[in-house]
Amino acid sequence: MFPKLRAVAAQWTVVVPVAAFVVLVLTWKRDLPGWGVGLVAYFLAGAVLAAVHHAEVIAHRVGEPFGSLVLAVAVTVIEVALIVTLMADGGDKAATLARDTVFAAVMITCNGILGLCILVGALKYRVAVFNAEGTGAALACVGTLATLSLVLPTFTTSSPGPQFSTTQLAFAAAASLLLYGLFVATLTVRHRDYFLPVTAEGEVLDEDDHAHPPTTRAALTSLGLLGVALVSVVGLAKAVSPTIESAVYSAGLPSSVVGVVxxxxxxxxxxxxxxxxxxxxxxxxxxxxALGSALASIGLTIPAVALATVWLSGPLVLGLGPSHLVLLALTVVVGTLTVIPRRATPLQGAVHLAVLAAYVVLAVNP
Structure with a gap:
């Protein structure tokens, strides 16, 4: 019975990404009726679940922390391509698109994903245990890159408004790329053990499962299907965005809510x-x-949009407003206090989720 169920699941995770991509091609830049939006949402959910399956197959093959890196980078590369495409389309919102997207990603990953995982892990196992060396290094990189890219433009004076001059933008892009490259080298080569799961006694767990890892062929197949699934996720999310925008505007909410969704x-x-x-x-x-996704979002998006400004017209606003500056500072402080003890209770998870809730509330009611 179980081999048959596994076979059905395997077929499902192959068919759904391909079908979602076909739906993406057929619906791209089209005005969708209500049933079309429902169809897109259905395949969007399927593509998300398929992407998770294939990411776990790859992670099982290559081991941690490489598996986490593959998913984080894959999602971010596609997200960056979407941002640059939307910026090329122009419009009044293009100037702040990169800033809003990157900050939303940082808040969701560093407070939403991180807080939810701490809460789930601590509720099930009493405390959530992790490695402070690796997690602290990642958090330090997130705080530094966010400050260099999103905070400094608010206070520089070379250009009017919360934006960098050409020289400052080039520096921020180079620093983001360099620090992210150093983080990847630390994660995968020099201090890989800092990013491996640990037990409550501090013992490093080098193996995630006792089951045999998939073959190289199966992992490469999952890698290709993961790419198809993630392209479909981002593209279908873009396809339903007009419906989301209409619902947001009909409810009288600010346009920033669209970026959050x-x-x-x-x-x-x-x-x-x-x-x-x-x-x-x-x-x-x-x-x-969580932290790898936040780092990839900043470390890859800022250099990409800096390069895109060579041929794109219009200003590039990166500086955060006062309320977002406060939330970013609070995120770094709370994250530091969470990481230092090497373990967390449900309370720390709830604190991070409260910061995310504050961000969402201020997006709805600035």
């Missing part, structure tokens, strides 16, 4: 994968996914 849809695969890792008492894997 789209960011949540795009980050669904990482959220599900991180929560499932926390349920297996692999909270460090959840931390790798």
């Amino acid at each position: 789209i960011a949540m849809l795009v980050l669904l695969p990482e959220t599900i994968a991180a929560v499932r890792a926390a349920l297996r008492n692999r909270v460090q894997t959840s931390m790798n996914l």
Whole structure:
């Protein structure tokens, strides 16, 4: 019975990403009726679940922390391509699109995903245990990159408004790329053990499962299908965005709410994968996914949009407003206090989720 169920599941995870991509091609840049939006939402959910499955197959093959890195980078690369495409389309909102998307990703990953995983892991296993060396290094990189890219433009004076001059933008892009590259090298080569799951006694767990890893062929197949699924997730999220925008405007909400909703849809695969890792008492894997995604979002988006400004017209506003500056500072402080003890209770998870709730409330009612 179980082999048959596994066979059906395997066929499902192959068919759904391909079908979702076909739906994406057929609906791209089209005005969709109500039933069309429902169809897109259905395949969007299927593509999310398929992406999580294939990411876990790859993670099982290559081991941690490489598996977390694959999913984080794959999602971010596609997200960056979407941002640049939307910026090329122009419009009044293009100037702040990169800033709003990156900040939404940072708040969702560093407070939403991280807080939810701590809460789930601590409720099931009493405390959520992780490695402070690796998690602290990742959090330090997130705080530094966020400050260099999103805080400094608010206070510089070379250009009018909360934006960088050309020289300052080039520096921020180079620093983001360099720090992210150093983080990846630390994660995968020099200090890989800092990012592996640990037990309550501090013992490093180098193996995530006792089952035999998939073959190289199966992992490469999952890698290709993961790419198809993630392209479909981001593209279908973009396809339903006009409906979301209409609902937001009809409700009299600010346009920033649209960015929050789209960011949540795009980050669904990482959220599900991180929560499932926390349920297996692999909270460090959840931390790798959350903070790695935040780092990839800044470290890849800022250089990409800096390069795009060479041929794109219009200003690039990166500086955060006062309320967002406060939330970013609070996120770094709370994150530091969470990481230092090497373990967390449900209270710390709830604190992070409260910060995310404050961000969502201020997006709805600034």
